[in-house]
């Protein structure tokens with residue numbers, strides 16, 4: 001959101017379950033373009049959900065809501081809204097995500113709630129950086145790369161986005177939040193038996209720490 005506020009990112013989106021009129025109305029006072037579309041989401045596990053329509057989801061465990069897209073360009077907002085539920089590759093490109101990361105989303109999605117284990121598995125040992133640490137979001141921490149799923153913890157493109165996210169917070173004067181972001185990204189974690197990332201004490205078998 002910090003990158004978006006500084007127009008370093010052209011669009012963001014989120015899922016909203018309640019009071020969509022009120023939320024969209026309030027946001028339209030600050031953002032050039034706000035668009036929304038009713039969708040269903042199905043909780044996959046962990047922090048992962050699928051977006052779809054009632055035609056795709058016949059089972060239970062679905063929630064009604066709206067995708068809200070905020071953008072600085074009206075055409076882009078409408079394109080994202082169309083692509084979001086139909087073509088995640090196109091949606092990723094429209095959000096400005098690196099092509100390597102967009103290509104990796106399918107493999108991470110296939111892992112479901114165990115996406116952290118899959119992300120660690122596909123990350124080379126050399127070059128891993130806290131700037132690309134999306135894992136922190138799995139235990140409730142702050143992720144430098146926001147909602148982007150990096151293709152690996154060593155992806156230089158994702159790391160650049162993480163670095164820029166931190167810089168954007170500082171540009172907005174949110175220095176405490178910026179410091180908290182680095183602290184969470186550098187927190188020691190380990191992957192548990194379910195493939196989830198959880199905070200850990202240093203020195204425990206399997207404990208890992210990424211450096212900014």
Ligand SMILES: [Zn+2]
Pocket residue numbers: 098099100101102150151152155156157158
């Ligand atoms: Zn990448």
